[in-house]
Amino acid sequence: MSVATVAATATVDVLDPATGEVLATIADEGAAEARAAVDAAAATASAWAATAPRQRSEVLHRTFELMRRDADELARLISAENGKSLADARAEVAYAAEFFRWYAEEAVRPGGSYGEAPAGGVRTLVTHRPVGISALVTPWNFPAAMATRKVAPALAAGCTAVLKPAVETPLTAYAIARLLAEAGLPDGVLSLVTTTDPASVVSTWLRDPRVRKLSFTGSTRVGQLLLEQAAAGVVNCSMELGGNAAFVVADDADVEAAVAGAMVAKFRGGGQACTAANRFYVHEQVTDEFTAALGAQVARLRVGPANEGNEIGPVISAGAVQTLAGLVDDALRQGATVAARADVTAGSGGYWVAPTVLRDVPEHASVMQEEVFGPIAPITTWRDEDDLLARANGTPMGLAGYVYSRDLARAIRLGESLEAGMVGINRGIVSDPSAPFGGVKHSGLGREGARAGLEAYLEPRYLSVDWP
Ligand code: NAD
Numbered sequence: 001m002s003v004a005t006v007a008a009t010a011t012v013d014v015l016d017p018a019t020g021e022v023l024a025t026i027a028d029e030g031a032a033e034a035r036a037a038v039d040a041a042a043a044t045a046s047a048w049a050a051t052a053p054r055q056r057s058e059v060l061h062r063t064f065e066l067m068r069r070d071a072d073e074l075a076r077l078i079s080a081e082n083g084k085s086l087a088d089a090r091a092e093v094a095y096a097a098e099f100f101r102w103y104a105e106e107a108v109r110p111g112g113s114y115g116e117a118p119a120g121g122v123r124t125l126v127t128h129r130p131v132g133i134s135a136l137v138t139p140w141n142f143p144a145a146m147a148t149r150k151v152a153p154a155l156a157a158g159c160t161a162v163l164k165p166a167v168e169t170p171l172t173a174y175a176i177a178r179l180l181a182e183a184g185l186p187d188g189v190l191s192l193v194t195t196t197d198p199a200s201v202v203s204t205w206l207r208d209p210r211v212r213k214l215s216f217t218g219s220t221r222v223g224q225l226l227l228e229q230a231a232a233g234v235v236n237c238s239m240e241l242g243g244n245a246a247f248v249v250a251d252d253a254d255v256e257a258a259v260a261g262a263m264v265a266k267f268r269g270g271g272q273a274c275t276a277a278n279r280f281y282v283h284e285q286v287t288d289e290f291t292a293a294l295g296a297q298v299a300r301l302r303v304g305p306a307n308e309g310n311e312i313g314p315v316i317s318a319g320a321v322q323t324l325a326g327l328v329d330d331a332l333r334q335g336a337t338v339a340a341r342a343d344v345t346a347g348s349g350g351y352w353v354a355p356t357v358l359r360d361v362p363e364h365a366s367v368m369q370e371e372v373f374g375p376i377a378p379i380t381t382w383r384d385e386d387d388l389l390a391r392a393n394g395t396p397m398g399l400a401g402y403v404y405s406r407d408l409a410r411a412i413r414l415g416e417s418l419e420a421g422m423v424g425i426n427r428g429i430v431s432d433p434s435a436p437f438g439g440v441k442h443s444g445l446g447r448e449g450a451r452a453g454l455e456a457y458l459e460p461r462y463l464s465v466d467w468p
Contacts, residue, residue, distance in 0.1 A: 011026065057104045060155060060156060085311050099145070106451065134212070135162050137163075147163060150217075155185070164193050166218075206232070207233070214236070227239065238456045240437070243278065243443055250407075268429070270314070334362045336361040336367075338357070342375075398442070402425075419441060436449055
């Protein structure tokens with residue numbers, strides 16, 4: 001892994017969360033660099049929008065190939081700055097690269113239509129144009145995929161863009177930007193800004209009338225702040241915000257499959273995924289069996305630094321360790337018990353939380369009400385479907401959900417009754433570049449992936465043609 005150390009007046013250290021050691025020191029940028037990035041995007045906007053869709057597609061396709069070429073190096077970089085296991089990091093690189101392939105294919109399918117208006121005498125000609133300079137803001141939990149899920153469709157649509165990766169994990173985004181340059185992306189079409197003052201950088205962008213799009217992935221709290229700021233300039237917004245996914249296990253579920261799904265849905269990336277199963281609603285007839293089987297797997301998890309072949313790494317920060325400890329203590333005070341806990345075999349330093357399964361967790365415990373963002377699995381039971389749905393939907397969040405039942409029609413009915421943008425039916429993962437990813441209620445606005453992810457960066461324009 002090669003990371004340039006820069007000599008700038010202000011710098012920021014990127015840390016390895018497994019040890020707390022400094023991985024790299026990079027420039028800590030601010031409003032001036034944010035403006036310069038928009039200047040570059042503005043200078044290249046017309047030329048990039050005017051490139052043939054096939055040409056944009058080829059840049060994206062080459063980037064997909066380059067990410068595959070460098071997959072191992074990228075995975076090690078993600079593990080180093082984010083802490084997730086190498087297996088999880090490799091899976092992220094594969095997923096992240098697929099957005100370049102998918103949008104390379106979508107770039108050459110612009111859509112549009114030409115038809116006769118109902119009253120006759122008029123032809124309606126609909127085409128699409130790029131929405132304009134796009135500000136992209138991403139979190140630390142998927143340093144590659146959250147960036148490519150925005151960058152690939154923005155570039156495919158013909159937009160130029162500015163990207164602000166999270167300050168905890170900027171190195172992966174810079175590595176991907178270098179691959180885009182190697183693939184032939186012209187200078188200035190995409191610029192990155194890393195900062196310890198995200199409010200200043202993003203508000204600089206939102207106050208700039210040249211910026212027409214904000215695509216944000218992060219917490220609901222910050223998303224709400226940015227929606228308010230975007231209102232002044234009527235900036236087109238896509239929001240991928242927090243989750244609080246219910247994982248429902250029915251009495252007729254294949255419990256072994258449900259446990260395998262739970263391990264992925266809960267512990268992938270150490271539980272730091274917006275789609276992570278947050279609350280386990282297990283039918284009372286299978287609660288003991290499910291809890292024992294999940295507990296046995298969790299107790300065996302190898303927790304430690306990624307580079308030593310472990311399955312679960314550290315959480316992102318000391319603050320996260322404290323928050324998670326508080327959530328577990330609160331649940332225990334309210335009557336929950338620990339069903340299983342893994343050992344942490346890490347050296348000194350780093351931010352470690354033992355993966356834990358809690359049972360008999362009351363509905364009102366904070367661990368059920370808040371987004372957990374860590375390797376804690378709270379289990380509660382249910383008997384009646386109406387009561388289950390009232391509890392599962394009793395949250396302002398609505399990103400993901402999971403349902404396990406051997407009766408597919410019942411599973412689909414329950415899945416459709418969950419107030420969530422995405423529901424895994426007998427599977428513990430919902431992310432797929434060909435499917436519209438996103439949430440309802442406080443989990444967001446708009447979708448990424450699929451055709452919808454491209455349309456987020458396009459404006460329809462129609463010409464109404466007099467046709468005597
Ligand atoms: P965060 O909201 O703190 O930060 C996200 C991004 O916003 C970062 O780049 C950060 O620097 C920036 N930011 C922070 N404060 C800002 C401000 N005042 N003004 C402008 N920008 C600001 O979130 P996080 O802790 O980095 O990420 C975790 C959250 O992201 C969780 O809630 C998780 O569910 C959510 N998330 C959602 C999705 C999704 O697709 N829905 C995917 C991944 C993560």
